[in-house]
Amino acid sequence: MSKEQRVLRYVQQNASRGDPDSVLAAVDKFGWETEWAMNVGDVKGLILDRFVKETAPQTMLELGTYMGYSAIRVVRLLPETAKFLTVEFNPENAAIANEMIAFAGLQNRIIQITSDSADVIPQLKKKYDVDTFDMVFIDHWKDVYVRDIKLLETNNLLRKGTVVVADNIINPGAPEYADYVRTCGKYDSTFHESNFEYSDDIDGLEKSVYRG
Numbered sequence: 706m707s708k709e710q711r712v713l714r715y716v717q718q719n720a721s722r723g724d725p726d727s728v729l730a731a732v733d734k735f736g737w738e739t740e741w742a743m744n745v746g747d748v749k750g751l752i753l754d755r756f757v758k759e760t761a762p763q764t765m766l767e768l769g770t771y772m773g774y775s776a777i778r779v780v781r782l783l784p785e786t787a788k789f790l791t792v793e794f795n796p797e798n799a800a801i802a803n804e805m806i807a808f809a810g811l812q813n814r815i816i817q818i819t820s821d822s823a824d825v826i827p828q829l830k831k832k833y834d835v836d837t838f839d840m841v842f843i844d845h846w847k848d849v850y851v852r853d854i855k856l857l858e859t860n861n862l863l864r865k866g867t868v869v870v871a872d873n874i875i876n877p878g879a880p881e882y883a884d885y886v887r888t889c890g891k892y893d894s895t896f897h898e899s900n901f902e903y904s905d906d907i908d909g910l911e912k913s914v915y916r917g
């Protein structure tokens with residue numbers, strides 16, 4: 706059984722079906738007490754919650770679903786009318802996420818796409834009926850963050866005020882991305898220091914507002 710399957714089983718045995726907060730609490734408890742996993746987690750998650758509440762996005766994209774933890778974390782704060790798309794490359798993890806999201810009762814609120822983000826981003830307008838995104842959360846392979854934010858720009862998926870949040874700026878690090886958003890002149894970018902998931906190590910989120 707994979708680590709991700711063990712986390713899903715723990716959630717199914719310890720959380721309440723249809724209760725997103727209990728699912729998040731179970732994943733976090735497992736992450737702190739049993740096995741570390743690369744969810745954004747409860748500490749950085751509180752900062753992400755604040756950004757979501759401040760932005761109140763009607764359309765949002767996530768790159769890197771993993772087990773669905775951040776998708777559940779975000780969508781639990783959004784109205785029923787909001788549109789949330791999440792892209793995962795790894796089919797095994799996408800399947801775990803599908804079950805985790807269903808257990809949380811949010812399967813009708815989250816559109817899961819299993820694909821390489823580079824293939825999906827150019828299709829979002831036509832195939833997924835997207836105009837522009839109000840918010841984006843980037844949490845997939847750290848060395849493709851820059852490629853993908855540039856793809857979002859060139860595919861006209863960002864608008865003046867779009868809030869782009871990126872995980873793991875310190876650990877494992879996304880230095881090329883941080884440099885790009887801070888110096889290219891297209892974003893008002895701020896770094897929010899925090900802790901690495903289920904750890905006392907340092908990490909942080911970058912919040913970059915597109916100038917349009």
Ligand SMILES: Nc1ncnc2c1ncn2CCCCCNC(=O)c1cc(-c2ccc(F)cc2)cc(O)c1O
Nearest residue numbers: 743769792793794820821822823844845846873876877
């Ligand atoms: N082109 C694409 N499109 C969509 N998904 C795609 C993709 N390409 C890949 N994926 C699927 C995501 C792969 C996982 C991404 N996340 C990470 O790699 C990640 C790693 C750590 C970590 C840090 C220190 C360590 F010692 C060990 C691990 C922490 C985190 O918070 C993380 O988010």
Ligand SMILES: [Mg+2]
Nearest residue numbers: 743844872873
């Ligand atoms: Mg991450």
